[in-house]
Amino acid sequence: MSPRYAYYPGCSGLGSSLEYDTSTRAMCESLGVELVDIPDWNCCGSTPAHAVDHLLSACLAGRNLEIADGMAEERKLDGIITPCPSCLKNLKTTQRSLSDPEFRRKVEQVLGKPLRAGLPIKSVLQVVVEDLGVEALGRLVKTPLAGMRVVPYYGCIMVRPPRLMRFDDPENPMALDNLLRELGAEVLPFALKTDCCGAALGTVRKDVVARLSGRILDAAVEAGADAIVTACPLCQMNLDMRRPQINRANRSRHNLPVFYYSQLAGLASGQGEAATMMDKLCVSPRLLLNSLAQHTGERA
Amino acid sequence: MPSHPNVIDPAFTGEVQRESEQNLALCYQCGNCTAGCPVSFAYDYTVNQIMRLVQAGRKREALSSHAIWLCASCETCTTRCPNDIDVARVMDALRHMARREDMVSEKAVGAFWKSFLDSVEKHGRVYELGLMAAYAGRTGRMFTDVDLAPMALRKGKLGLKAHDIEKIAEIRGIFDRYREQQQ
Ligand code: SF4
Ligand code: SF4
Numbered sequence: 001m002s003p004r005y006a007y008y009p010g011c012s013g014l015g016s017s018l019e020y021d022t023s024t025r026a027m028c029e030s031l032g033v034e035l036v037d038i039p040d041w042n043c044c045g046s047t048p049a050h051a052v053d054h055l056l057s058a059c060l061a062g063r064n065l066e067i068a069d070g071m072a073e074e075r076k077l078d079g080i081i082t083p084c085p086s087c088l089k090n091l092k093t094t095q096r097s098l099s100d101p102e103f104r105r106k107v108e109q110v111l112g113k114p115l116r117a118g119l120p121i122k123s124v125l126q127v128v129v130e131d132l133g134v135e136a137l138g139r140l141v142k143t144p145l146a147g148m149r150v151v152p153y154y155g156c157i158m159v160r161p162p163r164l165m166r167f168d169d170p171e172n173p174m175a176l177d178n179l180l181r182e183l184g185a186e187v188l189p190f191a192l193k194t195d196c197c198g199a200a201l202g203t204v205r206k207d208v209v210a211r212l213s214g215r216i217l218d219a220a221v222e223a224g225a226d227a228i229v230t231a232c233p234l235c236q237m238n239l240d241m242r243r244p245q246i247n248r249a250n251r252s253r254h255n256l257p258v259f260y261y262s263q264l265a266g267l268a269s270g271q272g273e274a275a276t277m278m279d280k281l282c283v284s285p286r287l288l289l290n291s292l293a294q295h296t297g298e299r300a
Numbered sequence: 301m302p303s304h305p306n307v308i309d310p311a312f313t314g315e316v317q318r319e320s321e322q323n324l325a326l327c328y329q330c331g332n333c334t335a336g337c338p339v340s341f342a343y344d345y346t347v348n349q350i351m352r353l354v355q356a357g358r359k360r361e362a363l364s365s366h367a368i369w370l371c372a373s374c375e376t377c378t379t380r381c382p383n384d385i386d387v388a389r390v391m392d393a394l395r396h397m398a399r400r401e402d403m404v405s406e407k408a409v410g411a412f413w414k415s416f417l418d419s420v421e422k423h424g425r426v427y428e429l430g431l432m433a434a435y436a437g438r439t440g441r442m443f444t445d446v447d448l449a450p451m452a453l454r455k456g457k458l459g460l461k462a463h464d465i466e467k468i469a470e471i472r473g474i475f476d477r478y479r480e481q482q483q
Pocket of ligand 1: 326327328329330331332333334347348351380381382383385387
């Protein structure tokens with residue numbers, strides 16, 4: 001039976017990372033993973049909620065867990081998945097905190113409902129890599145990303161903290177590396193693959209963001225990459241949309257595009273640029289995509 | 301470093317311990333957390349110094365530090381602490397306490413987060429444009445990302461309409477009951 005999950009898109013999937021949400025849904029469909037949207041889901045509170053109060057954070061995340069619980073049996077759900085690592089961390093932290101009966105009582109009181117929160121919670125990436133295997137994605141490849149030199153950028157919380165996330169290696173994760181290689185890309189070693197880009201401080205302390213994100217861009221260029229590939233909507237927006245601010249602050253002129261891995265998976269499996277929403281990227285991938293098309297044409 | 305009178309509050313260590321659910325006595329000041337902390341360059345106290353302040357009961361200095369607000373919640377410290385202390389959760393707990401005691405020193409960060417949660421309370425989800433406007437109003441700053449707006453709008457990255465969830469009453473109820481519990 002094909003796997004079926006409750007899907008939590010997260011707020012950014014409606015706006016700033018529409019291309020991530022859209023290409024993730026397409027990728028899951030082509031892999032035979034069925035997604036059931038959590039009906040009427042609400043914001044999990046992201047960084048501000050857990051930074052302000054753990055109880056409020058758990059209640060906001062908890063409402064979504066409760067809705068998923070409610071349909072788990074009828075829809076035969078295998079778990080809850082989300083593309084966003086920040087949402088993932090909040091949902092998982094909440095689930096863990098609920099093992100304390102006193103805390104659970106408080107959360108249930110605020111929610112006004114009992115809460116089971118027993119479904120496994122994972123990132124979409126984890127399901128693809130661990131449950132299906134990257135080969136499953138490889139079998140869908142029609143036009144390999146040959147000649148594309150990429151660095152995988154996991155961001156800080158996709159694999160951290162390890163005891164909570166339970167996915168891959170916290171210092172040197174390989175999930176994205178292996179996945180991108182399967183798509184035919186040339187994956188370069190990247191020392192900063194889990195370093196923080198500072199997204200949480202985005203609007204408020206741009207000086208800090210420019211420095212952290214600048215380091216990541218510098219290192220990617222130094223590694224010889226044509227593009228950065230990420231699995232986090234906050235990282236992507238930071239490195240892509242904030243690029244003019246970062247370049248200005250650091251007097252740099254970085255112009256390498258930042259893709260979502262799901263966009264590249266779609267592209268390699270022949271979904272085309274429109275379906276994978278390449279036009280949503282702020283730093284244009286035009287030149288790179290042209291040379292990729294040329295490359296593919298030559299080999300054909 | 302800012303100079304505060306070194307008032308020692310012996311109860312403070314226990315309060316942080318309870319709020320963060322971490323055994324702070326385990327910290328032996330190895331400095332691993334600081335070595336990996338990406339925002340250390342902007343901190344007034346490094347993260348291991350914050351741990352030390354907490355152990356020593358130096359409440360004022362810890363709660364009014366800038367460091368706790370500049371922390372990006374990246375979890376590197378937690379990942380690398382040899383004693384398995386969830387250091388990022390300690391930073392979280394200090395922010396909660398600083399807010400309650402009205403000692404938030406990075407006002408802009410506090411204001412942004414408040415605006416974010418207001419947006420969630422109002423719509424059930426984050427409405428990015430409304431959030432920016434509220435934040436600008438609260439801090440008296442200009443819309444600080446105004447230079448990004450044309451690109452963000454062109455790419456459809458900044459929704460012009462709020463997406464309210466259907467059962468918004470449930471979210472308001474959560475916020476109301478949460479506030480009651482806090483009293
Ligand atoms: S890494 Fe852990 S033990 Fe070492 S200084 Fe930081 S908190 Fe203390
Ligand atoms: S979680 Fe905060 S204190 Fe810990 S390493 Fe990251 S930025 Fe530094």
